[in-house]
Amino acid sequence: MLFVISATAHTTLTPTHTTALEIAEKLNNRSYTDYGNIESKLDSSSHLAVELIHVRLLLSVLIDLHRICGEEEGSTWEPKSPQEIANRIFCTAYMGMEKNSSPETRKRAADLAKVIGANHLDFDIDPVYDAQVKLLTSTTGFEPKFKMYGGTKVSNLALQNIQARLRMVNAYTLAQLLPQINGRREGAPGSLLVLGSANVDEQIRGYYTKYDCSSADINPIGGISKTDLKSFILWASKKENFGLGLLQKFLDAPPTAELEPLTEDYVQGMTYNELSVYGRMRKIDKLGVYGMWEKLLHVWGDTLSPQQIYEKVRFFSWNYAINRHKMTTVTPAYHMEAYGVDDNRFDMRPFLYPSFEWAYKKIERSIKQMGAAGTRAARAEDKDT
Structure with missing residues (x-):
């Protein structure tokens, strides 16, 4: 014991x-x-x-x-x-x-x-x-x-x-x-x-x-x-x-x-720091795919273009959706933080998800409306003007 x-x-x-x-x-x-x-x-x-x-x-x-x-x-x-x-x-x-x-x-x-x-x-x-x-x-x-x-x-x-x-x-x-x-x-x-x-x-x-x-x-x-x-x-x-x-x-x-x-x-396709950001936005901020992308424009916009941020969010949401079923078998965890994903009692969500096509298309429309700015990262001088 x-x-x-x-x-x-x-x-x-x-x-x-x-x-x-x-x-x-x-x-x-x-x-x-x-x-x-x-x-x-x-x-x-x-x-x-x-x-x-x-x-x-x-x-x-x-x-x-x-x-x-x-x-x-x-x-x-x-x-x-x-x-x-x-x-x-x-x-x-x-x-x-x-x-x-x-x-x-x-x-x-x-x-x-x-x-x-x-x-x-x-x-x-x-x-x-x-x-x-x-x-x-x-x-x-x-x-x-x-x-x-x-x-x-x-x-x-x-x-x-x-x-x-x-x-x-x-x-x-x-x-x-x-x-x-x-x-x-x-x-x-x-x-x-x-x-x-x-x-x-x-x-x-x-x-x-x-x-x-x-x-x-x-x-x-x-x-x-x-x-x-x-x-x-x-x-x-x-x-x-x-x-x-x-x-x-x-x-x-x-x-x-x-x-x-x-x-x-082993290449996961995303860093642990990125996963930590996604986890907090998903659980604490209660954001979906579009909301994550919109908020990350302000967080990562200095180094990544709106298109690149969209690709990252889309990759995460796809992996989250196809793997959520695994959470139904995960061992109960000692609850520590508000971003926890324990499916047994704290984060009870669907374990079968449809594709997020509506959110994806909404982001794609927004990027298209941005024109050239949608494919490049924001510069410091752009933010100041």
């Missing part, structure tokens, strides 16, 4: 802030900052628990901790450090692929787990992946290949999805059996839950696989954008008493899923 992670490191822990969370998945997918955020938020909660026990002398927190960690009644165990708590409640697993996973990501995962005090597992899922591909080939006679080896775009994506979903299966297997493997006291109450790692930007873009690391028991970072997540990691990396300076390496690492044998970044 694990403390529910709060949006800040200063939320007071009470019995209502505890739940049965003990294993978090680093499924070697999503970007590295997501993994760093889950672990850094756990670490901040462990620090807070130690403070509440030793500085504020809150006996109720120690009693809760005994219950969460499966201690027998009357136990005198008292954690002296956040790492001691994490070692009892937190497990991580790096589930790599021999060809696709890099030594750098594997080492970063192990180093962070060691600093926090988590029980860390490191293994490759190649045998299970190979068996799944062989099963498909023996059943259908078709052998899927990655695109770089002559495969199609469809087979390339299918092979990536096999890896992602196998990691979810392994995560739940570990969650069920690790208490027994680690010698948890027979009859001790509680169970293990899996932590998810899909953030708001990835959900609104649809940049994740159904039933991969987006599917878990709870998602601590599912209600916050990538840009805000990076801000939290930067804060945690500079917090001296946390001792998490190595988080800077996660911020510097390029985001990549490592699901295919390529070294360059």
